[in-house]
Amino acid sequence: MTANRIPLDELERGTPFEQRHIGPHAGDQAKMLAQVGYGSLDELTAAAVPDAIRSVGALNLPDARSESDVLAELRALAGRNQVLTSMIGLGYYGTVTPSVILRNIMENPAWYTAYTPYQPEISQGRLEALLNFQTVVADLTGLPTTGASLLDEPTAAAEAMAMSRRVGKVKQGVFLVDEDCLPQTVAVIRTRAEPTGVEVVVADLSEGIPAEVAERGVFGVLLQYPGASGAVRDPRGVIEQAHELGAVVTVAADLLALTLLTSPGELGADIAVGSTQRFGVPMGFGGPHAGYMAVRDKFARSLPGRLVGVSKDVDGNQAYRLALQTREQHIRREKATSNICTAQVLLAVMAGMYAVHHGPEGLAAIARRTHRFASLLGAGLRAGGVETVHGAYFDTVTARVPGRAAQVVENARGAGVNLRLVDADHVGIACDETTGRDQLAAVWGAFGVEAEVPGIEELDAGSEDALPEALLRTDEYLTHPVFHSYRSETALLRYLRRLADRDYALDRGMIPLGSCTMKLNAATEMEAVTWPEFGGLHPFAPAEQAAGYLTLIRELEERLAEVTGYDAVSLQPNAGSQGELAGLLAVRAYHRDNGDEQRTVCLIPSSAHGTNAASAVMAGMRVVVVKTGEDGDVDVEDLRAKIEQYGDELAVLMVTYPSTHGVFEEHITDICGAVHDAGGQVYVDGANLNALLGLAKPGKFGSDVSHLNLHKTFCIPHGGGGPGVGPIGVRSHLAKYLPNHPLQPAAGPETGIGPISGAPWGSAGILPISWAYVRLMGAEGLRDASQVAVLGANYIAKRLEPHYPVLYTGPGGLVAHECIVDVRPLTKQTGVSIDDVAKRLIDYGFHAPTMSFPVAGTLMIEPTESEDLREIDRFCEAMIAIRAEIDKVGSGEWPADDNPLSNAPHTAAQLGGAWEHPYSREEGAFPGGVQASDKYWPPVRRIDGAFGDRNLVCSCPPLEEYDG
Structure with missing residues (x-):
């Protein structure tokens, strides 16, 4: 017994979070490595990641902590935030989130x-x-x-x-x-x-x-x-x-x-x-x-x-769909x-x-209540001798107190209420859904007029509303039945469940989208987001009331700088696109400060995401496209020619690393060097950072600026298409140009480019997720996650290569954290399209990989480190089975216009009616061993996109247009 005793400190640590985050356990990793042909993760990394970019030494991060310890740390940080009643307004208000x-x-x-x-x-x-x-x-x-x-x-x-x-x-x-x-x-x-x-x-x-x-x-x-002043x-x-x-x-x-x-x-x-x-x-x-x-x-x-x-x-x-130009791949690059x-x-x-929960009557009642309290607030101030600036307002009263504004705001703070200090003579007070009698009393007390104010019932009886008669709404709104049908919690609960059951999310299975990094969003990481100490704070509250938040923000900035090799980070951009814009504006400001206003050319590889070029145009730059070679790498000769051609007009090169094609390009340091020699800057798009943590640092191998996607690499969930956070990291010479904010000096340097989003730290409410992820994983965990992500992509590439060509590979025939398989030859031979393959994957119980980006007719697959081997194998087997189905179409066994692929996805409703297809119901709905008991049923068959664009309807159709 003594010989098998586990040391107490190991027992106290429990199971490391890394083992819960990373899907394949040690035995599965060994099987995957054998398939790829390597003996260890380090051996695979040495072969896949070019020597020129590899980091030396471990990341300088705090040791990984257990989930309970991290939650305790977050509780301590939350406890340092002081959540007062906010009556600041300016677009941010207290609200009651219905528990359901x-x-x-x-x-x-x-x-x-x-x-x-x-x-x-x-x-x-x-x-x-x-x-x-x-x-x-x-x-x-x-x-x-x-x-x-x-x-x-x-x-x-x-x-x-x-x-x-x-x-x-x-x-x-x-x-x-x-x-x-x-x-x-x-x-x-x-x-x-x-x-x-x-x-x-x-x-x-x-x-x-x-x-x-x-x-x-x-x-x-x-x-x-109404206006910011309330008028x-x-x-x-x-x-x-x-x-x-x-x-x-x-x-x-x-x-x-x-x-x-x-x-x-x-x-x-x-x-x-x-x-x-x-x-x-x-x-x-x-x-x-x-x-x-x-x-x-x-x-x-x-x-x-x-x-x-x-x-x-x-x-x-x-059926519903995204309409018109809303595919992000369709952004028109330099014409965007x-x-x-x-x-x-x-x-x-x-x-x-x-x-839906409140309906039009409920929303109007909340508005009337909010307005009534604002009316009473203004009436009470006037009764006490305080001048209110506007006679007509909805929820915000601006009071004039010459020379006393700062003292009034301080008095209110002492009573537990934050007001807005407009200037030395004016105070703004905003009411909202949560405002009550106690708040009014506190505000009147802060102005020193509480004794002169009549009782609130007397005020209510004797004061008029403050909305102008000529602007009162007379038309009906929210008349659709959906806003009248779910008044009870039971009804709304079932409606929400019914909608969720129609969707496919990570709680159902793997979403192998390349470049999108659909990985585990751990419950522990998510937990703090809904704590009132983080959720209830106004962005313009005094900084001393946000001590916990500001500590969390500073620590996350420092840790992101460490893992990327940059000197400074701003968390303000609230999407990757906004991070791109902020980074390019910093580059622009740097050149202008150096007297190089003519540097306006942005070089972008032809494989780049459309937002890269769009962001460059918005930053006042001229986009010049650099060719991509047959191997998917940047065409270095064309790049050098473009550098020579544009000379001192060159502002920046935007490049994604690993490449958009899912490869560790070997010449990245040479590319960066060539741009720097010409006086330009290098922007590395951080979309694929999940392949680099602990292995390489963009800020050390030649990049000057990157945006990161916290909703990819750092575990903020995608939320069905948002929220996201797209902070930027910069080297020291660009740090003075990071975003700042006029209402919060601590948000950025005085010399910054201005705000890129409305709030000083952007989507601060979800930053605890990424902070927790880094804290849970530690340096070794982040490195292991990247290594397993690279392993998973290479394992899939090796398994699928006999069935679908893998379009691009890097050193040693390896890919990075994603791989691109080519369906174009099969389409040419059989007529089966990339859409057919994507929709057929639904029948197998999968969300399709990224379609036709960056190359039309291909699938870009990214397993991430969070998917275990069983799920990865299930996906590979589905893809292999689909290839066999394609062969049946190619051989003529199934007609090109009537087969399980062209008819995919199959719905439950199809099975109950007549069946006149050349394949069985089972082949259509239960392919590859899909079990009826676990089957995900799509609610509709393939959707006609062209019809929707020709007949654009973007609000709830009349009830008679609904079936049933």
Whole structure:
């Protein structure tokens, strides 16, 4: 017994988290290594990863901790945050997340582990939920076409600015912004406008457009409704004046206020933007939240981002899909007008279901309650002798207290309430769904007028509402049955379950999407996100109230800098696309500071993701495409020729490493050196960082800047298409150009490029996930994860190579963390398309790999380190079985137009009717040993995309169009 005794310290440590995160255990890894032809992970790494880039020594990270220890650390950090009642406003409000939504959406892996709905047949649940969201936005804004969410309100406003210039009659002129717009929105607009040569003019538009501005020409106008100060003004005069000038008008509107106020569409606006945060989504120190954009029908096809539309499947059944230009691979590179390829799906689903839960009557009741407390607040202040600036407001009162504003704010803080310090003479107080009598009393006390204020019942009886009669809403909204059918929790619970059952997420099986890194989002990593100490904090709360958050942020920045080899990191960008833009703006600022304003050329390999080129255009750069060789690597000769051709115009090279083709390119250090010798900078896209952690550091092998995808490598779940976080890492010479924020000096350097998102630290509410992942794994765990990810991809490549050509390999015939298999020769021989293979995988119980990117007619497969060998083998066997099916089509055993592939996916409804196919029901629905008891049934058959684009419907269809 003594000989087998396990040391106490080992017993105390328990099972390392790494063993729970990494799917293949030691025995499985040995089998996989044998298949690939190597004896150990280190031996495989030595063969696959070029010597020139490999890191020396272990990562300098704290030792891995157990799950219980990490949760204890997070509890300690959370305890250092001081969550006061927030009455700051400025686009962020207290809200009550219905428990049924919190538990069954936000905390439910069936919703948060799903991927972007590019395979619509297995995404019908979240597509319906997004259609609900779009309907809420369209109805409340009075504008018929709306997208499936944008990153936040300021980003949406910046997109509206770009769209106004693109679609409007006036192509020059200025973009005119009312001075009562949210300050963070104005700042983001300025950041986005300057590189593209747009002049932003901020002016008081309360009396109309100033003549001197009108004379210069105006292509777009942005109004806030209600304003940042709380003022509710009738914008019809300004809108009419703007239209006479040929300008496109955008109204940034509060959706809760729109339940009571006339909609922007009825007022004459062309575009509406805003946030849906106060529809049940926690503030989360700034995000993630679903921004929105709605437009008039004539602008529908210019809408940035994703749009859910209604189409039909091959049987004529109604079905949902992403419509128009919303595939991120379809971004038009150097001709792009937006780099938005990410939505905030999980948060949009929550906001939409908040409206389903409450219905129009419930939303209006919340709005009336919010407004009534604001009215009483203002009446009480006036009764106590305090001047309120505006007579008409919805939820925010601005009080004038000459010279006393700072003291009032300090008094309120002492009473547990945060107010907004506008300036030395003004205080802003915002009410919301959570405001009650105690908060009003505390505010009155902070102003020193509590004794003079009548009782609240007396105030209520004697004071009028503060909404102008001429702006009260009279039309109906949210009339669709979905907003009237789920009043009981039982009904809503079953509706949510029914939608989730229509989808395929990681809780069902492997999602082998190349470049998307669909890996484990561990429950321990997710747990802290919904704690009120992290979820309940306003992004503009005093920094001392966010000590725990700021410590977590600093530690995560330092650890991300360590693993990437950079000197500084900013966590502000709230999507990979925004990280790209921030990184390129930093490069641009660096060159301009050096007097090299002529450096505007951005070199991008032809294989690059479309957002790379789009981001470069938005950063004021000129895109020049570099050829890609037959082996998938950057054509070094063409690169050198382009460097020579553009000389001192070269700004930056954007390159993905490992390459977009899934290969460790051997010449990356030479490529970086050539660009640096020419005076340029190197941007390494961090999409494939999961292959590098602990093995190589971009900041050490030649890169100057990278964006990272925390929703890929660092375990933030994809949420059905968002949220994401896309921080950037830079070397020291670029650190002074990281994003900053006008309302939070600690968010970035004073010399920074300006804010890239609305909140100082972007989607801070989900940063505890990545912090926890790094803390749980430690240096060895992160290295092991990368090594097993590389092993898994090579194992799949070896197993599938006899059946499908593996398109690109690197040193030793190896791939990186993903591999590309080529279906084009089979399509040429048999007519079976890449779509047929992808849809047939659904019958086998899989989400398809990435289709036709970066090469048309191929599948890019990434198993990640989290999938165990049994699941990887199940996928390989499905692919091999599909190859055998393709051969049957090729031999003529099955007709080219009637076979299990061309008819895939098969639904349960098909099995009950007549069967006239040349293959059996079992071959169609239960291929390759798929068990009926475990079968995932897609709710619809293959969807007609072209029909949906020709007949665009982006809000809930009338009830009579639904089957049954």
